[in-house]
Amino acid sequence: MKTLVKNVAALGIAATSLFIGTGYAQELDPADWQSVTKAAEGQTVYFNAWGGAPNINAYIAWVGDEVKSKYGVTLNHVKLDDTSSAVNRVVTEKAAGRDEGGSVDLIWINGENFASMKRQGLLVSDNWAEKLPNYKYVDVKGKPTLTYDFTVPVDGQESPWGMAQLTFYYDSAWMETPPSNLEDLAIWVEANPGRFTYAAPPNFIGTTFLKQVLYGVVADQSILRTPADEADFDAVTAPLWAYLDRLKPNLWRSGEVYAADTTQLKNLLADGEIGIAMTFNPGEASSAIKASELAGTVRSFVLDYGSMGNSHFVTIPYNANAKAGAMVVADFLLSAEAQAKKADENVWGDPSVLDINALPVEGKALFDALERGPATLAADQFGATLLEPDATWAVKLEEEWAKRYVRSN
Numbered sequence: 001m002k003t004l005v006k007n008v009a010a011l012g013i014a015a016t017s018l019f020i021g022t023g024y025a026q027e028l029d030p031a032d033w034q035s036v037t038k039a040a041e042g043q044t045v046y047f048n049a050w051g052g053a054p055n056i057n058a059y060i061a062w063v064g065d066e067v068k069s070k071y072g073v074t075l076n077h078v079k080l081d082d083t084s085s086a087v088n089r090v091v092t093e094k095a096a097g098r099d100e101g102g103s104v105d106l107i108w109i110n111g112e113n114f115a116s117m118k119r120q121g122l123l124v125s126d127n128w129a130e131k132l133p134n135y136k137y138v139d140v141k142g143k144p145t146l147t148y149d150f151t152v153p154v155d156g157q158e159s160p161w162g163m164a165q166l167t168f169y170y171d172s173a174w175m176e177t178p179p180s181n182l183e184d185l186a187i188w189v190e191a192n193p194g195r196f197t198y199a200a201p202p203n204f205i206g207t208t209f210l211k212q213v214l215y216g217v218v219a220d221q222s223i224l225r226t227p228a229d230e231a232d233f234d235a236v237t238a239p240l241w242a243y244l245d246r247l248k249p250n251l252w253r254s255g256e257v258y259a260a261d262t263t264q265l266k267n268l269l270a271d272g273e274i275g276i277a278m279t280f281n282p283g284e285a286s287s288a289i290k291a292s293e294l295a296g297t298v299r300s301f302v303l304d305y306g307s308m309g310n311s312h313f314v315t316i317p318y319n320a321n322a323k324a325g326a327m328v329v330a331d332f333l334l335s336a337e338a339q340a341k342k343a344d345e346n347v348w349g350d351p352s353v354l355d356i357n358a359l360p361v362e363g364k365a366l367f368d369a370l371e372r373g374p375a376t377l378a379a380d381q382f383g384a385t386l387l388e389p390d391a392t393w394a395v396k397l398e399e400e401w402a403k404r405y406v407r408s409n
Contacts (some may be wrong), residue, residue, distance in 0.1 A: 036328065041071075047076065048086035050083070050108060071325075074135065083108070090102060094318075102318075104320065106330065124323065132159060137358055142191045157192065164310050166278065167285070171299075198265075199262070212303070214397070224390065233400075284349055287349040343367065349376070
């Protein structure tokens with residue numbers, strides 16, 4: 001009888017542990033933070049995030065060390081080439097009826113994929129992000145892109161992580177004055193054949209470049225804030241394709257090959273193969289200078305009609321196995337400690353989502369100690385922020401670009 005009781009008790013403990021690891025975490029309210037951290041202890045969070053930059057990978061590894069020591073959470077960085085691969089995994093699991101114990105716990109998400117996952121009901125549906133303890137320091141009033149992602153309301157279904165602004169950079173030792181508008185850029189490309197390229201969509205920086213150009217040539221920018229299927233897509237985008245066609249003969253490798261991502265663009269500039277690179281991180285060029293990856297004469301610029309800007313987020317799939325652990329990681333990413341380290345150009349140089357002046361004294365001091373590098377533009381040098389178009393534009397732009405510019409073998 002005692003043996004039976006012991007076995008029943010053991011089964012009860014095992015069942016409780018399984019319950020905490022899956023379904024129970026789904027019911028946790030981040031407003032009861034103590035319960036969340038208790039459930040998170042011992043969990044492994046599979047964080048699906050782009051793995052194409054060594055400094056970002058190193059930062060995520062540091063985050064892993066911190067959440068392990070502070071909360072007993074193990075962070076496993078699943079390095080992605082494309083966010084859609086994580087999204088597709090969740091889609092596949094839902095189709096197979098795997099509504100608990102999913103393989104993806106946390107995703108570094110982009111707006112296009114967030115819109116798709118939200119539409120398909122693939123995210124934790126309650127307003128979890130705004131209940132995180134550190135969310136109270138998020139600058140939602142000063143940074144409107146923190147509450148809308150590609151025109152889609154965030155609704156607390158993803159937690160902000162950083163700010164992004166399309167920034168071009170060049171070596172001032174080789175080029176005295178960079179182009180200031182799209183026409184100047186086209187003239188420069190024609191005068192310097194082989195010295196310019198962009199990343200191939202659907203890589204995020206390549207798609208962002210398409211949207212940047214589209215904003216500069218479209219007759220009515222407001223149409224981009226509505227779904228693409230509500231507009232005459234061919235007519236609206238005709239000037240974009242005409243512009244890219246103009247650039248193509250004089251692109252790097254004659255436009256037969258495009259860069260893979262921001263890391264390759266940076267390396268091509270460093271090697272002198274191209275004269276202008278681009279990034280979505282305003283601090284990347286300065287960070288690369290400090291890491292001796294770029295020459296100290298590299299400087300940044302933006303085009304005179306504005307610069308594409310948005311925020312980037314992390315989100316939790318509806319069937320994540322370690323929801324509590326994912327919330328703990330998301331909250332740590334919002335801490336002054338983590339945000340200041342990420343904003344440090346010696347580490348990453350990614351702008352913070354926090355209202356620095358609202359932080360406690362010790363948190364604000366972390367940011368006050370940071371220095372802006374020689375290639376980092378001041379906030380007032382960016383001009384207008386061009387807000388992301390409706391998510392449907394990215395999908396159609398990527399599809400049409402592939403039809404026009406990807407060689408079929």
